[in-house]
C-alpha cells in the first residue's frame with residue numbers, strides 16, 4: 001500500500017486549508033497564539049498508521065494573520081509533501097505521533113497562561129487530576145463524578161525526544177497531553193471535535209487554577 005499527496009483531491013485539500021484558516025482565526029481572536037506560539041493541523045486522505053498526510057501551520061508565523069503562506073502539507077514523518085519554501089511547525093513530530101497512534105483527524109496546540117501554570121503546578125506529579133466537573137463530559141466520559149488524569153510531559157528542547165514519550169502516556173479516553181511550562185496538545189476525530197476538546201481542557205485548567213487559589217482564601 002502506498003499513495004501520494006497528489007492522489008488526494010484538490011477539493012479535500014482546499015477544504016482542509018480553509019478549515020484550518022478559520023479555526024486559526026478564531027483561536028487568534030482568543031489570544032491563543034501569543035508570540036507566534038501554537039500550531040494546528042488537519043489530516044487529509046486515507047489513514048494507515050504507516051502512511052498519512054496532513055496540513056500543518058508553517059513555523060514561526062504570526063498566527064493572528066491570514067496569508068497564503070500559513071500552511072503546508074506534510075507526510076507521516078513530518079516532511080514537506082510538496083515543493084515549498086515553507087518550514088513545517090517545529091513541533092510537527094508531535095502531531096505525527098498523535099496521528100499515528102490515534103488515527104484522529106485534527107490536532108491543535110496552544111500556549112495559554114492557564115495551561116502553563118497548571119502544567120507546572122502538577123509537573124512533578126506527571127498528571128493533572130480533575131474530578132467531578134461537568135465539562136469532563138466533553139471527552140465523552142459520562143459517569144457521575146468522573147475523574148481524569150491529564151498527562152504532563154517534560155518540555156525537552158529536542159522535540160523528537162518528547163514525541164518518543166507520547167505512546168507511554170496516551171490514554172484512549174482522553175484526547176490531550178500537556179507539555180510542562182509549554183502548552184496543551186488536544187485532538188479529535190475532526191475540527192469540530194478537536195476544538196471542543198481543546199475548549200474543555202482550557203475550561204478545566206482555568207477552573208482548577210481558580211479553585212486552588214480559592215482554597216488558599218479559606
Ligand SMILES: CSC[C@@H](O)[C@@H](O)C(=O)COP(=O)(O)O
Nearest residue numbers: 035037038039059060061089090
Ligand atoms: C515562539 S514560542 C513557541 C514555539 O517555541 C513553539 O512552542 C510553538 O508552539 C510554535 O512553534 P512553530 O514552529 O511556529 O509551530
Ligand SMILES: [Zn+2]
Nearest residue numbers: 037038091183
Ligand atoms: Zn508550542
